[in-house]
Amino acid sequence: MTTGTISETADVFQILDPEGNLDDNRLEIELSRSLLTSLYRDMMLSRRFDQRCINLQRQGKLGTYASVRGQEAAQVGVVRALEGEGILFPSYRETAAVLARGIEPSELFLYWAGDERGHRSGRSRGVFPFCVDVGSHPIHAVGAARARQIQGNPTLAVPFFGDGATSEADFLAALNFAGVWETPVLFFCQNNQWAISVPREQQTASETLAQKSEAFGFPGERVDGNDPLAVYQLTRRLHRRCLEEPTPYFVEAITYRLGDHTTADDARRYRTEEEVEAWKKRDPLKRLRLFLERQYDWTRQDQSDLESEVDQVIDNAWEEYCQIPDPDPDSILESTYETLPDELRQQRDELRAERSDV
Amino acid sequence: MSEPSTLVDALNRAHRELMRQDDSVVVLGEDVARNGGVFRVTEGLLEEFGPDRVMDTPLSEGGIVGSTVGMSAHGLRPIAEIQFSGFIHPAMDQIVSHLARLRTRSRGTYTCPAVIRAPYTGGIKPPEHHSESLEALYVHVPGLKVVTPSRPNDARNMLHGAVRDPDPVMFLEPKKIYRSVKEELPEDPNPIPPGTARRERTGEEVSIFSWGSMFQGVRRTLESLENAPSADLIDLRSLFPIDRQTIVESVRKTGRVLIVQEAPRTGGLASELTALINEQAFLYLEAPVHRVTGFDTVFPYPRLEDHYLPGEKRIQSALEKVISF
Numbered sequence: 001m002t003t004g005t006i007s008e009t010a011d012v013f014q015i016l017d018p019e020g021n022l023d024d025n026r027l028e029i030e031l032s033r034s035l036l037t038s039l040y041r042d043m044m045l046s047r048r049f050d051q052r053c054i055n056l057q058r059q060g061k062l063g064t065y066a067s068v069r070g071q072e073a074a075q076v077g078v079v080r081a082l083e084g085e086g087i088l089f090p091s092y093r094e095t096a097a098v099l100a101r102g103i104e105p106s107e108l109f110l111y112w113a114g115d116e117r118g119h120r121s122g123r124s125r126g127v128f129p130f131c132v133d134v135g136s137h138p139i140h141a142v143g144a145a146r147a148r149q150i151q152g153n154p155t156l157a158v159p160f161f162g163d164g165a166t167s168e169a170d171f172l173a174a175l176n177f178a179g180v181w182e183t184p185v186l187f188f189c190q191n192n193q194w195a196i197s198v199p200r201e202q203q204t205a206s207e208t209l210a211q212k213s214e215a216f217g218f219p220g221e222r223v224d225g226n227d228p229l230a231v232y233q234l235t236r237r238l239h240r241r242c243l244e245e246p247t248p249y250f251v252e253a254i255t256y257r258l259g260d261h262t263t264a265d266d267a268r269r270y271r272t273e274e275e276v277e278a279w280k281k282r283d284p285l286k287r288l289r290l291f292l293e294r295q296y297d298w299t300r301q302d303q304s305d306l307e308s309e310v311d312q313v314i315d316n317a318w319e320e321y322c323q324i325p326d327p328d329p330d331s332i333l334e335s336t337y338e339t340l341p342d343e344l345r346q347q348r349d350e351l352r353a354e355r356s357d358v
Numbered sequence: 359m360s361e362p363s364t365l366v367d368a369l370n371r372a373h374r375e376l377m378r379q380d381d382s383v384v385v386l387g388e389d390v391a392r393n394g395g396v397f398r399v400t401e402g403l404l405e406e407f408g409p410d411r412v413m414d415t416p417l418s419e420g421g422i423v424g425s426t427v428g429m430s431a432h433g434l435r436p437i438a439e440i441q442f443s444g445f446i447h448p449a450m451d452q453i454v455s456h457l458a459r460l461r462t463r464s465r466g467t468y469t470c471p472a473v474i475r476a477p478y479t480g481g482i483k484p485p486e487h488h489s490e491s492l493e494a495l496y497v498h499v500p501g502l503k504v505v506t507p508s509r510p511n512d513a514r515n516m517l518h519g520a521v522r523d524p525d526p527v528m529f530l531e532p533k534k535i536y537r538s539v540k541e542e543l544p545e546d547p548n549p550i551p552p553g554t555a556r557r558e559r560t561g562e563e564v565s566i567f568s569w570g571s572m573f574q575g576v577r578r579t580l581e582s583l584e585n586a587p588s589a590d591l592i593d594l595r596s597l598f599p600i601d602r603q604t605i606v607e608s609v610r611k612t613g614r615v616l617i618v619q620e621a622p623r624t625g626g627l628a629s630e631l632t633a634l635i636n637e638q639a640f641l642y643l644e645a646p647v648h649r650v651t652g653f654d655t656v657f658p659y660p661r662l663e664d665h666y667l668p669g670e671k672r673i674q675s676a677l678e679k680v681i682s683f
Contacts, residue, residue, distance in 0.1 A: 087432070116464070116465050117465055119463060119464045119465065119467065120464065120467050121467075122464065122467065122468075123467040128468065129460070129463055129464050133455045133456070136451055136452065136455060136456065139420070139421055139425055140424060140425075140431070141428060142421075142424075142425050142428060143424065143425035143426060143427060143429040143430075143431075144428040144431065146428070146429060147428065147429040147432040148432065150410050150411070150434065151433060151434075169420060169448070170420040170424055170452065173418040173420045173421035173424060174421070174424065176416050177415065177416060180415075180416055331465070335461060335462040335465055335466060336461070336500055336501055337461070337501070337524075337525045338466075338524040338525055341553060341598075341599035342599060342600075342602050343598075343599055343600070343602070
């Protein structure tokens with residue numbers, strides 16, 4: 001079992017501690033109420049949207065869902081720091097990241113309800129489709145960054161993945177190709193301590209995940225993934241550095257998966273309540289709220305207004321989702337290739353005939 | 359061009375034509391740049407187009423195809439070489455889980471207009487793993503197209519067709535005939551998109567379907583026979599999509615079918631063709647569909663290779679059986 005005593009670890013970069021105390025010496029970015037409240041709002045939207053999805057799944061209205069609870073700061077910090085630039089390559093647990101990037105919550109409902117149309121607006125926001133095939137997508141990010149280099153339009157690619165993904169062969173290939181090609185790729189690893197039921201210590205004998213990048217010739221560092229300011233600041237610095245040198249970079253964000261792996265999992269089978277409680281004390285939303293209250297006059301009214309606003313967004317998104325017509329079964333056949341080959345045209349006609357024979 | 363070209367020459371030429379025409383066409387793979395490819399298909403491309411467009415990659419098929427996914431989804435048209443088809447397997451996850459399905463799962467907002475090239479088939483007595491014919495695996499993966507030329511002109515035109523195709527194409531090159539078949543190439547290419555077969559001979563008695571280096575084997579067998587049957591000899595060229603119209607028309611005319619494949623028998627494409635013929639031309643058949651295939655074994659080491667590969671004797675004997683049924 002793991003408790004991750006990261007506050008004692010010198011090499012994990014942190015600006016805002018779990019109690020909301022700021023380390024001025026480490027702060028490089030300019031803070032403002034608007035920046036902080038927008039980070040907080042994005043994290044809150046994710047937190048409450050995430051819980052709504054779990055509830056909806058339990059009611060049979062959504063399919064299996066993978067909660068992001070506890071990882072909001074890591075994801076929102078990165079995405080907000082990019083300010084709409086770069087290309088994001090999510091896994092399947094990047095709810096906070098894609099919402100912060102501007103993907104409509106109703107499209108996320110579509111995806112988790114099991115509808116391919118949930119991916120359709122990703123292109124317009126520089127977001128690649130989700131990746132469920134663990135560890136297989138960082139190499140896509142490398143390819144995309146390479147394409148942008150070749151096209152004379154260097155762009156940062158940011159694959160998001162967990163501790164488990166770092167064991168996959170194609171993940172190691174991604175690091176290797178990125179190192180050799182010197183592509184601007186920010187490998188953003190959320191070490192949330194668990195790969196379903198396999199704890200971090202069993203995933204690799206490496207002392208840290210960040211050090212794996214060293215084997216492939218480029219730097220890596222660790223950050224407190226529950227500190228939105230540290231993640232934000234680090235990302236802004238690395239965005240520039242990765243493009244300028246150019247170089248890939250590995251960031252291991254120490255965080256915790258507060259929820260189950262998915263709604264089909266029960267984490268109580270393999271980890272203790274004590275451990276979860278210890279990590280709840282490091283909750284990313286809590287520390288930012290404390291800081292806002294102390295330094296920016298964040299009141300109870302502000303808090304409850306925000307929660308209402310966010311809940312309204314989620315309610316509206318659900319309404320919107322419910323109005324979307326059912327997917328067209330023809331799309332099974334028609335989306336496979338750009339133009340229907342003969343075989344698929346015949347099969348589409350078979351399916352149509354079957355559906356009209358009620 | 360007056361001097362006859364081999365398959366390798368034709369492919370090299372097609373690469374140059376494509377890369378000159380379109381800046382977004384790039385080449386990547388092991389040994390493709392400085393070495394020009396172990397079969398020299400990409401010879402000279404590095405000198406003409408530079409290292410940004412002709413890339414030697416680290417030794418990782420998963421990395422080659424995975425980065426091809428990312429590149430092709432972001433505006434490039436990569437031609438990725440896998441050095442031998444027997445080494446495609448580490449890339450199967452990238453092929454099946456990503457290359458073949460990105461279009462449908464993103465509802466067309468992300469696509470992979472990429473070509474994966476690989477030498478395949480046996481007949482050159484190389485070390486093990488260098489003689490595979492597992493084309494049925496790729497045909498069975500929805501979302502891919504699979505093509506295989508059997509002559510230089512087709513190789514050139516089919517590579518044009520494959521690179522221009524908006525969907526991912528597995529381009530399988532029969533290594534046995536890389537240099538043994540020569541023909542003159544016209545000045546300009548004539549792109550052949552996936553989906554069309556080619557009729558080499560027209561006849562009445564039997565339809566013979568084949569592809570890759572086996573096609574050349576069948577052709578030579580027919581030429582060597584004193585009383586060769588009058589045959590529709592058809593090179594499939596495209597394994598998916600299949601040119602169903604050409605196949606079915608031929609079978610309805612002749613009523614007798616011989617399929618010749620080098621690949622292992624069970625689950626091979628002869629099975630698929632038989633099912634198609636069954637569905638669309640059953641009442642026209644005078645005999646069951648006959649097939650000549652490799653065995654359901656691993657391709658043997660070179661000393662036994664000649665016993666595995668369908669040769670003239672096996673083809674001739676099958677031809678006699680189907681004609682006399």
